[in-house]
Amino acid sequence: PSYCQAWEECAKHYQDSSSNQNRDLFEDFFENIFQEPQEGESRGYADDATWILTSSFVIFTMQSGFGLLESGSCSPGFEVNIMMKNIVDVVFTSLTYYLVGYGISFGQPSTPFMGKGSFPADGGYGEVESGLLYSQYIFQLSFAATSTTIVSGAVAMRLKFFIYVLYSLLAVIFYSFVAHWTFDESGFLKQMGAHDFAGGASVHVFGGTNGLVATLFLGPRLGRFDGTRPIYDFLPSSPTSQCLGLLCLWWGWIGFNCGSSFGITDDRWVVAIRCAVTTINATVGGGIASIIYTLWRTKGKLVIPEHVVNGILGSLVAITPACASVHTYDAFPIGAMGALLGLGINTFVCHCRIDDPVGAVGVHAGSGTWGLLSVGLFADSELPGIRVMDGLFRGGGFKLLGLQGLTILCTVGWALMWSIGFFYFVGTILSRDWKDPRKGLRLSPEEEEQGADSYLHGIIDLQDDVDSNDGDNITPSDEFSGNVCGRERSLNRKTEMYASNLCRGHSDDLKEIINVENGDTKVNITSDDGDDAEDLERKNSQASPAPVMAKRRSQRDSKSFNRTSMRGALLF
Numbered sequence: 001p002s003y004c005q006a007w008e009e010c011a012k013h014y015q016d017s018s019s020n021q022n023r024d025l026f027e028d029f030f031e032n033i034f035q036e037p038q039e040g041e042s043r044g045y046a047d048d049a050t051w052i053l054t055s056s057f058v059i060f061t062m063q064s065g066f067g068l069l070e071s072g073s074c075s076p077g078f079e080v081n082i083m084m085k086n087i088v089d090v091v092f093t094s095l096t097y098y099l100v101g102y103g104i105s106f107g108q109p110s111t112p113f114m115g116k117g118s119f120p121a122d123g124g125y126g127e128v129e130s131g132l133l134y135s136q137y138i139f140q141l142s143f144a145a146t147s148t149t150i151v152s153g154a155v156a157m158r159l160k161f162f163i164y165v166l167y168s169l170l171a172v173i174f175y176s177f178v179a180h181w182t183f184d185e186s187g188f189l190k191q192m193g194a195h196d197f198a199g200g201a202s203v204h205v206f207g208g209t210n211g212l213v214a215t216l217f218l219g220p221r222l223g224r225f226d227g228t229r230p231i232y233d234f235l236p237s238s239p240t241s242q243c244l245g246l247l248c249l250w251w252g253w254i255g256f257n258c259g260s261s262f263g264i265t266d267d268r269w270v271v272a273i274r275c276a277v278t279t280i281n282a283t284v285g286g287g288i289a290s291i292i293y294t295l296w297r298t299k300g301k302l303v304i305p306e307h308v309v310n311g312i313l314g315s316l317v318a319i320t321p322a323c324a325s326v327h328t329y330d331a332f333p334i335g336a337m338g339a340l341l342g343l344g345i346n347t348f349v350c351h352c353r354i355d356d357p358v359g360a361v362g363v364h365a366g367s368g369t370w371g372l373l374s375v376g377l378f379a380d381s382e383l384p385g386i387r388v389m390d391g392l393f394r395g396g397g398f399k400l401l402g403l404q405g406l407t408i409l410c411t412v413g414w415a416l417m418w419s420i421g422f423f424y425f426v427g428t429i430l431s432r433d434w435k436d437p438r439k440g441l442r443l444s445p446e447e448e449e450q451g452a453d454s455y456l457h458g459i460i461d462l463q464d465d466v467d468s469n470d471g472d473n474i475t476p477s478d479e480f481s482g483n484v485c486g487r488e489r490s491l492n493r494k495t496e497m498y499a500s501n502l503c504r505g506h507s508d509d510l511k512e513i514i515n516v517e518n519g520d521t522k523v524n525i526t527s528d529d530g531d532d533a534e535d536l537e538r539k540n541s542q543a544s545p546a547p548v549m550a551k552r553r554s555q556r557d558s559k560s561f562n563r564t565s566m567r568g569a570l571l572f
Helices: 007-016 020-033 043-060 062-073 079-106 127-154 161-183 188-192 200-218 239-261 268-297 305-319 328-351 360-378 399-431 445-450 493-503 533-541 547-558
Strands: 510-517 520-527
Touching: 043 062, 043 127, 043 239, 062 079, 062 127, 062 239, 079 127, 079 161, 127 161, 127 200, 127 239, 127 360, 161 188, 161 200, 161 399, 188 399, 200 360, 200 399, 239 268, 239 305, 268 305, 268 328, 305 328, 305 360, 328 360, 360 399
Parallel strands: none
Antiparallel strands: 510 520
16 A cells, blocks of 8 residues: 555545445455455566666666766776776665665665564565565665765775775765655655655765765875875876766766656656656756856867766756756756756865865765755646655745755755764774874875775786886876877967866966967966966975875886877786
8 A cells, every 4th residue: 555645535534434335445445455466467567667677777877977077087096996986986885785775775674764574675485575675675775876876986096995885885884874864755854845856865965965074084195185286297198988978977976866756557657758858958057057167268269078967967956856846948957057057066176175076075065955945946746747845936935945945954954974984983993093084084195196006906008118218209298188099188288287177267367368379279378476387387386285196297208108099018
């Protein structure tokens, strides 16, 4: 009976029935409708399970998108490490979610705070019972893995690998509580009337808040804000990978949102189709807004890939909780605002000297918060297949908006409590210094300089054995150009410096002028003091860098750092 939306109404009519004849009719109805289907009678369940399983496959491919996006956003020497973190996400998240996570989220019996059954998530011998449990388990596991992997980008190039493994093991437990509150019928937020269709709170706000806490505990990358390293040291290693990652995530998000209808029988197919259209429309609004944003930031000169990528991702995050409860035309402003908020928050975070290499805080926590609030503004209770209160713009008043705000507060508070405790205690135990947990969490300066691909995963640069004379004809931008088989990007190093400053919120530090003549891009960079690019480079090289950075620069003078398509090899 718990799977039937009409149960409460039927039970009420049953109690109100005054005649024995009516009671007999209702009892026959209950017996025929609510009895467990026999073998061969579960075709509707099979159709729904096929839809759920297919959606789960699509969502799991989003791990590839996260890996490409994050590895393309980090500096060379950490790309394989980022991909490995996305792999261990699935491995250890699956282990914990199977043992305890699913039971906390959806186990029966349950309380408004948590479930208390299905430890582990085994369906037993019943055909329908096991099928329902397994389909729900595999789908919700894909959500849990997505929530966990958000943090891998925020902590890139700093957090020790095995601490991240421990995080993956434990984070899913605390994710499961938020999932119970918002997804399960007995969850206290769900019972109050809050609406989060596809995980805006449990996946994005929870994951983004965890990422912010982790970044604050770790601190910025060496030289990120103190001027000891040039700004182009922090350029994305591969904008191409960023764009490919976006495409993988973009199409995976359709499965993410549409699959949350949890079936295609009855009127749920209508909900799934509506989710697909609202998801695409939101990215249209977000894409247009992000292109306008990047042109505004660059005074109409450049369309920076990082802006467009994060803007569209912000629109996808924003539509996630609202995709089933709003009209298709409402998705345009929701997506546009999600993109602008995500990009704006990331710029503010950078100005606060918080180092988030992939922009996870703005995209997930910021845009996710707006997405939850947008439900309280745009939701329409008359849309078919969905149960939700009317939002403020539909005449429903502030009730739903207030409940959405309460959902945000509960999620952020829960994430802060768990993540602060985790990173502080783990860092304190490893550093043996309760005043400096960062020492136990971070890579050493030597490890950060060498790169985790080398010291942890055994990946070596094939160009390390090239004689120093072989690099005489290499341009200064080769080290950062992402060279593949000798081909250079069309933008030179100065252009990269310009684009990086715009991306990372340092456009106030330099005055840039771009002239395009005969198809060639020429960039003149001057400082507020009138220094040209060469003066700035010379002053930067005369700064007092850390010894490990000085060593790295001496290596750059004597060796070629071109990277080939086969950029590494296993040591063993």
